[in-house]
Amino acid sequence: MTAEEPAALSLSLRPPEHRVSRKAIGHWTVSAAIGWLVVIGVQAVVVATSDDPPSWLSVTLVLCCVLGPLHLLVMPQWRYRVHRWEVTAEAVYTQAGWLKQEWRIAPISRIQTVDIERGPLEQLFGLARITVTTASAAGPLRISGLDHDRAVALADELTRTTQAVRGDAT
Incomplete structure (x- = not known):
């Protein structure tokens, strides 16, 4: 067991703090x-x-x-009432869906890549989505409906945070 594992084990699934952009509606x-x-x-x-x-x-x-x-x-x-996200020093939290809702948590030490995507409609609305790929078999975490500038800042923050965490994200 590494020094990061006890912290990862103490993470609990909870409602994330931030809503997506109102433009997502x-x-x-x-x-x-x-x-x-x-x-x-x-x-x-x-x-x-x-x-x-x-x-x-x-x-x-x-x-x-x-x-x-x-x-x-x-x-x-x-969807606007349900979709939420949060990034802490320890983990990325997401909540998404409307009929079928999904809550996810990924320890920062497990993040492998952070991508920003913008389809044509998202560009029209000034939105972007972030995909956080982890070492999890459950697949990547996605945060959709973010203001484009906020998504860029969040990707930078996640990149800096993951670089500061020791380990190989596996």
Whole structure:
């Protein structure tokens, strides 16, 4: 057992302190709206251009027209209330999801890489996501919906912190 292991064993899963950027609500809304528009659009074109469209397609079109707006109203707000993150000298804490929620904790000594990613919509909203790859079989930790400048500062902080911790992150 190394000097870092007792500290890692004392870490407990708890709600992280920081919320993601409020701009994430808009990003999640637009992202989901694009998906709903594609689904509804394809169904509407088939129903409108078919001589005898299947009745189930008309039913699913109506359902999508009702469920889509409800999803767009509820999901982004719910995700914003759930998504949280925190970085301490000992660990990275994340909480994400909306229907299926995930809480994760990774000791700083286990971090192998820190990446910043920005898709086109994230760039439009000034957001970024950080991926913290660890030596865990559970996979990397992701913090989505961060303000781009905050994500850059956080990546720098994590890089400095992990360089100061002894060990090989395995």
